[in-house]
Amino acid sequence: MKGLETYTVGMVGLGLMGGAIALALRSEGIIRTEGRILAYDRDPDTLEKAKAAGIIDDGMSVPEAMLGQCDLVFLCITPRALLHFMENQMAAFRPGTLITDIAGIKGSIVAAMEHTLREDLDFIPGHPMAGSELGGLAHAKSCTFQGKNYILTPLKRNKPENLALLKTLIYRMGFGRITETSPQEHDRNIAFTSQLCHVIAAALIDCEADTRITRFGGGSFEDLTRIAMLNAPMWTELFIENQEELLKRIEQFAGSLDRLKRAIAAGERTALEQRLQAVRERRAAMV
Amino acid sequence: MKGLETYTVGMVGLGLMGGAIALALRSEGIIRTEGRILAYDRDPDTLEKAKAAGIIDDGMSVPEAMLGQCDLVFLCITPRALLHFMENQMAAFRPGTLITDIAGIKGSIVAAMEHTLREDLDFIPGHPMAGSELGGLAHAKSCTFQGKNYILTPLKRNKPENLALLKTLIYRMGFGRITETSPQEHDRNIAFTSQLCHVIAAALIDCEADTRITRFGGGSFEDLTRIAMLNAPMWTELFIENQEELLKRIEQFAGSLDRLKRAIAAGERTALEQRLQAVRERRAAMV
Numbered sequence: 001m002k003g004l005e006t007y008t009v010g011m012v013g014l015g016l017m018g019g020a021i022a023l024a025l026r027s028e029g030i031i032r033t034e035g036r037i038l039a040y041d042r043d044p045d046t047l048e049k050a051k052a053a054g055i056i057d058d059g060m061s062v063p064e065a066m067l068g069q070c071d072l073v074f075l076c077i078t079p080r081a082l083l084h085f086m087e088n089q090m091a092a093f094r095p096g097t098l099i100t101d102i103a104g105i106k107g108s109i110v111a112a113m114e115h116t117l118r119e120d121l122d123f124i125p126g127h128p129m130a131g132s133e134l135g136g137l138a139h140a141k142s143c144t145f146q147g148k149n150y151i152l153t154p155l156k157r158n159k160p161e162n163l164a165l166l167k168t169l170i171y172r173m174g175f176g177r178i179t180e181t182s183p184q185e186h187d188r189n190i191a192f193t194s195q196l197c198h199v200i201a202a203a204l205i206d207c208e209a210d211t212r213i214t215r216f217g218g219g220s221f222e223d224l225t226r227i228a229m230l231n232a233p234m235w236t237e238l239f240i241e242n243q244e245e246l247l248k249r250i251e252q253f254a255g256s257l258d259r260l261k262r263a264i265a266a267g268e269r270t271a272l273e274q275r276l277q278a279v280r281e282r283r284a285a286m287v
Numbered sequence: 288m289k290g291l292e293t294y295t296v297g298m299v300g301l302g303l304m305g306g307a308i309a310l311a312l313r314s315e316g317i318i319r320t321e322g323r324i325l326a327y328d329r330d331p332d333t334l335e336k337a338k339a340a341g342i343i344d345d346g347m348s349v350p351e352a353m354l355g356q357c358d359l360v361f362l363c364i365t366p367r368a369l370l371h372f373m374e375n376q377m378a379a380f381r382p383g384t385l386i387t388d389i390a391g392i393k394g395s396i397v398a399a400m401e402h403t404l405r406e407d408l409d410f411i412p413g414h415p416m417a418g419s420e421l422g423g424l425a426h427a428k429s430c431t432f433q434g435k436n437y438i439l440t441p442l443k444r445n446k447p448e449n450l451a452l453l454k455t456l457i458y459r460m461g462f463g464r465i466t467e468t469s470p471q472e473h474d475r476n477i478a479f480t481s482q483l484c485h486v487i488a489a490a491l492i493d494c495e496a497d498t499r500i501t502r503f504g505g506g507s508f509e510d511l512t513r514i515a516m517l518n519a520p521m522w523t524e525l526f527i528e529n530q531e532e533l534l535k536r537i538e539q540f541a542g543s544l545d546r547l548k549r550a551i552a553a554g555e556r557t558a559l560e561q562r563l564q565a566v567r568e569r570r571a572a573m574v
Contacts, residue, residue, distance in 0.1 A: 129505030149502055179502045189503040192495055197507035199551075200487060202566045203543035207536075208479055211572045215436055215466045216476040218416030220484035223510045228570040232563035239551045239559065249494075250548045254541065256490035261537045264486075264526050272526065276519035279489045283515040285498040 002071065004165060005032040010070035011039040011056065012063065012085060014046050016132060017102050018076030019140030022055050024173040038066045046137050055140075067092040075101035078234050079241050083112055095120040098162045102128055104190060105241045106153045106183035114155065122162045127151040127186065128175065129194075133229035147176035151190075153183045191245035196253055198235055199246070201228040289358065291452060292319040297357035298326040298343065299350065299372060301333050303419060304389050305363030306427030309342050311460040325353045333424050342427075354379040362388040365521050366528050370399055382407040385449045389415055391477060392528045393440045393470035401442065409449045414438040414473065415462065416481075420516035434463035438477075440470045478532035483540055485522055486533070488515040 009031055011018045022039065025031045039056045040063045041047050047059025060066040067073065067089060075082050082103055093099070099121060103109055106125050113123050129149035132139055150170050154163055167178055181189075204221075205228045214221070239246055263272040296318055298305045309326065312318045326343045327350045328334050334346025347353040354360065354376060362369050369390055380386070386408060390396055393412050400410050416436035419426055437457050441450055454465055468476075491508075492515045501508070526533055550559040 129503065131505060148506075149504060151503065177502065186503075189500060193500060193503045193508040194505055196491075197511045199544065199547050200491070200511065201507075202563060203540055203547055204483075204487070205566045205570045205573075206547070206562070207539040207543040209569075211569065211574075213476060213480060214573045215464065216416065216438065216473075216480045217436060218418060218481055219435075220488075220514050221480040223513060224484045224487065225570055225573075226510060227507050228566050230563055230567055232560045232567060235563055236556055236560040240554055240556060243551055243554065247548065247552055250544065250551075252494040253490055254544060254548075256494040257486065257537065257541060257544075260486050260490055260493070261534065261541075264530055264537075265534055267527055267530065269523055269527060273519045273523040275493070276489060276517055276522055279492045279515050280517055280519060282496075282498065283492045283512055286492075286501045286512075287498075 004030060004035075004169065006034040007031060007071040008036045008038065008069050010066045010073045011037065011041075011076060012073060013076035013081075014039045014041040014043075014050050014056070014059075014137050015076060016135045016137070016139055016143055017128065017130075018074065019050065019055060019137040020130070020143040020145070021074055021076065021102075021128075021173070022050070023140055024145060025169075026055065028172050028174065030169060030172050036069075038069065040066050050137060055137075063089050064092040067097075068094055070094060070097055073097055073099045075099065075103075078237050079103045079105055079109060080237055082109060086113070086116065090116065090118055093118065093121050097121050098166065099123045100126045100166060102126060104194065104238045106151075106186045108241055110153060110155065110183040122157075122159050123155065124158050124163060124166050125153045125155070125183065126166070126170075127153075127190070128170075130175075133227055135231050145174035147174070150175040150178045151186055152178060152180050153186050154180060187242050187245050191242055191249045195235075195238060195242060195246045196249045198227055198230055199239070199250060200253070201225050202230065204228065291317060291322075291456065293321040294318060294358040295323045295325065295356050297353045297360045298324065298328075298363060299360060300363035300368075301326045301328040301330075301337055301343070301346075301424050302363060303422045303424070303426055303430055304415065304417075305361065306337065306342060306424040307417070307430040307432070308361055308363065308389075308415075308460070309337070310427055311432060312456075313342065315459050315461070317456055317459050323356075325356065327353050337424060342424075350376050351379040354384075355381055357381060357384055360384055360386045362386065362390075365524050366390045366392055366396060367524055369396060373400070373403065377403065377405055380405065380408050384408050385453065386410045387413045387453060389413060391481065391525045393438075393473045395528055397440060397442065397470040409444075409446050410442065411445050411450060411453050412440045412442070412470065413453070413457075414440075414477070415457075417462075420514055422518050432461035434461070437462040437465045438473055439465060439467050440473050441467060474529050474532050478529055478536045482522075482526060482529060482533045483536045485514055485517055486526070486537060487540070488512050489517065491515065 036057045040060045050056045132143045323344045327347045337343045419430045
């Protein structure tokens with residue numbers, strides 16, 4: 001089996017995450033000079049900058065030119081763009097290519113790939129739990145992977161050696177914990193830990209028009225609304241693609257909020273204090 | 288006028304904030320060896336540890352013994368404890384003492400002080416916008432003031448020279464911005480930037496029983512729920528003391544959340560994206 005360090009890796013999309021992955025592949029010595037990191041991006045300027053900065057070896061403005069050369073392809077584009085890309089480029093991949101993605105939803109992508117993926121390609125769906133409210137290649141350096149979570153939702157047909165190789169690569173990029181789960185479980189949990197949190201941050205900003213409110217900030221508000229600096233097109237996609245799970249989570253949360261509101265309104269000191277103490281203990285148990 | 292560095296300062300309560308203030312007064316050279324830092328706390332062990340660590344010069348288990356010596360008193364206890372303390376100790380303060388507090392609500396405290404404060408004492412209500420989810424003197428070192436906000440809600444009767452002195456002291460402790468406002472404006476805004484955020488964090492934890500959910504965390508969930516590690520008795524007091532403003536803020540937030548929920552449920556891509564873009568821009572303008 002060909003050594004990972006000699007692989008030709010193709011990045012589809014060189015935004016924040018594509019850029020951060022390419023950087024990690026090189027800086028951690030995962031892909032060495034015997035191997036190559038190529039990239040396709042719709043913005044030629046991004047490709048030029050990435051090449052000049054040594055993040056990639058070469059940029060391609062036409063995906064076909066790249067896909068035919070790759071051993072491993074990272075799809076680092078939004079879910080809808082990913083489905084569109086795979087529909088149009090399926091013939092361009094080299095037989096045996098290992099393909100993975102970073103999309104924040106898995107159910108609809110896995111369902112589509114199970115039907116349309118070529119028999120001779122191996123697609124392992126993934127979701128690195130890292131990012132930044134500052135998007136684009138320019139901020140890729142500030143997106144660190146150290147100790148972070150990575151979710152994989154392998155397909156039954158995935159080759160064990162490819163799964164093992166991808167996991168090795170993920171740990172070598174710095175991630176601290178890989179969880180293998182089903183696409184459904186992924187979407188259910190991500191609706192809570194990621195999407196609901198973004199909806200809450202957006203709702204918080206949405207309900208206060210005075211931008212001078214930050215004079216009254218002491219850290220909590222800043223922490224809760226950091227992620228309100230969201231990439232609107234991407235999050236719109238994620239919210240709507242995972243609509244069903246997200247709506248359930250919003251309703252659960254609204255129910256908890258309402259119970260707390262009623263305890264505050266009723267001035268039930270003891271009940272409220274007990275509930276807050278239980279929250280504190282549960283949060284402390286979340287490690 | 289006596290120099291600040293020679294003041295005898297009395298800390299009432301040596302928890303996280305009392306401890307952090309005492310530390311700053313000494314480490315920033317605000318109170319030097321010609322001056323003294325005294326403390327009263329209901330826990331004798333805390334006083335002993337603070338004295339042994341050089342955070343205070345002396346600890347007093349009886350407040351009267353301390354108050355008669357102080358030029359400046361910091362009340363670093365919860366709102367209800369503060370009102371109770373002032374009711375019982377009013378006679379013990381030395382004439383002319385400058386008193387300030389750090390309570391997270393101001394309306395009810397100011398109302399009480401306006402009626403009951405001795406004529407020869409000067410009370411300037413304050414709220415340092417700093418803290419930590421880790422409470423107690425043991426964590427005082429990790430509570431930094433650098434660049435943080437500080438709110439003052441001065442009374443009409445405050446002496447200008449005392450207000451100037453307190454502001455100097457606040458900046459010298461490291462705070463970056465002092466905002467003077469009314470108790471009502473403070474309570475209205477704090478209900479949003481601080482209390483609502485704590486209610487949201489608590490509601491988030493309240494609606495997910497699986498502590499292994501953190502495997503799916505990517506930073507957002509961790510940021511939004513850090514403050515769910517709350518001091519239950521203190522936050523119960525703050526929520527109930529500021530009930531009216533907090534309930535308004537919870538309702539505003541629930542309204543925004545519901546609007547986002549409906550846009551997601553309706554699958555209104557364009558409308559949702561526009562709303563998220565507006566949120567992003569407003570958050571970016573909050574500096």
